[in-house]
Structures are given as C-alpha cells and as structure tokens.
Amino acid sequence: MMFNPTRDQVRRFFTDTWRKHRAGEVLTPLEAMALDWMLEHPEYHADLESPEAAQTDYSVEAGRTNPFLHLSMHLAIAEQLSIDHPPGIRAAYQKLAQRTNAHEAAHEVMECLGRVVWESQRLGTPLDTEAYIELIRQRAGA
Template structure:
C-alpha cells in the first residue's frame, strides 16, 4: 500500500468518505475505505466533521476507540488477504469468515492478532513476527 503520515492517513479517510457521500468518482482504494467506513456507523460523525476530529487524540486509557487506526487496520488486513501476505493469511481469513459467518467480524478477530503482533514487535524492537500472528489467529 503506502506509508502515510498520521495526517495523510486521516485526510485520505476524510476525503474518501466525503467523495462517497457527494457521489463523486473514487479510486479503488478510496472506494474500499469508504465501504469500510460505511460498515462502521459509530464512526460516521467523526468522518463527517473533519475539523473537529483531524487532530483529535484517541487514548485507550480513556476508553476511546481510534476510528482512524481501526479503519487503517481494516485496510491493512484487506491488503494482506488480497496478496496472501504473509503466506497463509487468506486461509485464516476464510476459516474465520466461516466461523463468524461474517467477513467483517473475521477481520475484527484478525485485527486483534495483528495488533498483538505489532505491539510485541514495538515492545521488543524487532520486526513483526508472522508466526506470532498466526499462532494468535489459530486461537480465534
């Protein structure tokens, strides 16, 4: 995909949602982002008021879910599935989709494991470990 800054990622999501609501032409990636936003009505107000949310911090200790992080994680998982990277991720997605009877809920389960893998890599100052990701997915 790409490696956007926080502002670039947020602007991309704001603009994707704005264009969808205005019925403007979207790129395939913007369309995917807008579809994901549409599946999260709890975040719509954040994407409809960019000025109030552009610089807002979402701190977990305050119980706040970061809608931008959540949606970028969805996009990451979508990309992983589309290219089967790490190899075997598509099979885990298929299995979880059957288990939860929902692609969206399967992605939420995958998101927990992706978050755990990233957190451990950051904590240990190492590269993300696909084996750790898969071990977590197997428990889902």
C-alpha cells in the first residue's frame, strides 16, 4: 500500500486481503495485520465480499459506519503501537487494554485519533500529535 492511497486503493486493499484469506492464499505482513482486524469485525464481512460496498458512499446521514475507514484506522493505530509513535502511545494503550480489552482499547484510541484528525482538517493544520497522545493518556488515566 502506498503512503497516501486513494479511497479506491484502500478499499481494494481490504477486499483483496479478504478474498486472499478466503482463498487460503499467502498474505503479506500488512495484509495479515489487516486480516486480524477484519476477523474482529464480522459485521463487515459482507461488505468485504461485495463489489457494491467498495463503491458505497458511507455518509454520516446514512447512519452506518464506514467499514473501510474503521479498518484503516485500526491498521494505523496498530502501526503506531508497533513503533510506539507518538512516544508513549503503547504504554497508554496497554493501560486502556488492562481496563477493558485490546479491541475496546483500540476503539478508545480510535476516538482520540478521529478527534485530532477532524480538528486538523477543520483548522487546515498538521495533526497535533501532542494533543493526540494527551487525549489517549487522559482516557487511560495516565
């Protein structure tokens, strides 16, 4: 996957990974990481198998979570945790996971990420990693 993939490339990555998994084909390390999150979300499996879903515009008004955005955020957070960047994210995440579980902790981090991404887009500024890690630490009680 490229550094700044298009919406279609992201969706193709997830649907191709799901297809490869179902066919028993070998996955790349990134696909294997994505598959872990896909398996945690059985409610998205029909979307991953549907060419129509890959073309769907998941608007807020439609009231449905965009499975491709949700899985992309899981993947981004998994990458952040693997390299502990921003510094301290792994420790804060582990604290959250002890209180709930790994998946729920990832969703809490995701809410923080969503908030700083929204703020960044609203203000037209770079992502504020300090605010991001601070939001996570507040949730973790760190």
